[in-house]
Amino acid sequence: MAIITALTVFCLVGIVGCSQIPTANDEAEQSDNQVLLKRSPSAAKILGDSAYVEVIVSADQGGVVSLFDVELSFPPKALNNDTLISISIPDMFVFANNFGTDGLVFNVPVHAKMSYRDADLSGVDEDRIKMAWYNDASDHWDIIDCELDTVDKTVTAYITHFSAYGLISD
Secondary structure, eight states, rough: HHHHHHHHHHHHHHSSSSOOOOHHHHHHHHHHHHOOOOBBBHHHHHSSSSSSEEEOOOOOOBBEETTTTTEEOOTTTSSSSSSSEEEEEEETTTEEEEETTTTTTEEEEEEEEEEEOTTTTTTTGGGGGGEEEEEETEEEEEEEEEEEEETTEEEEEEEEEEEEEEEEEO
């Protein structure tokens, strides 16, 4: 029984983060040293102060909502009803987005893709970029299972609820 428990814990630890296997020390560092990825000043200046889009997504057909470097793809039946979906980028200097209707939980996961092509990567280990959602209860960014593509400069994940999502690095 102890061997099965140990194997289960090892497998669970192996799926956390963007194709990275964190150690206990990595997890402690993540909670203390997480920073939102920043846009290069020139890109942020071109994009403006903030951005917002909203689209009604069909429950039966699904759909795609996108804004600048963020794309949400809803499969059919992810939503119970046709729903007004929004993406808000309140601060163009960081890679943080508010997805709404806030608190919405999906019937099946929704594909989220964020590009960091305009990121200021000075002082950032690109291989440690991850997607996270902001947990109001813990006042902390919670890393989600995601895939990092350093060639196309994207991070993709399947999300199960709406909240604030961002790209972080430690």
